[in-house]
Amino acid sequence: MVKQAAKVTWTLQLVEELEIIPSKYFKKLVNTDDLWEVRVSYSNNIFRLLSFYDGAKLVVITHAFQKKSQKTPKQAIEIAEKRKKDYFRRKNE
DSSP: OHHHHHHHHHHHHHHHHOSSOOTTTEEEOTTSSSOEEEEEEETTEEEEEEEEEETTTEEEEEEEEEOOSSSOOHHHHHHHHHHHHHHHHHHTO
16 A cells, blocks of 8 residues: 555656656546546556646646546546536635
8 A cells, every 4th residue: 555655646746747747647538627637557556536737737636546447437527527616616716
């Protein structure tokens, strides 16, 4: 578990520091409300952190899960989109 967390941290540092992030680590999800996916693989485990941009440089992570199928679960996308809407609603109050 500690090594998995370290890999997630390492991947998030790439997202933060690199000018151009390889799609192996950070990819836009199609057919969503502008969601992005931080992609982490460790051993036989695959983790996804769904996120969105607030402005040009701030990436807000809304939902994380262990991926067990090829396709990103619809429920995970719905959770991330709901949290994105809530984030901007609260920010603009």
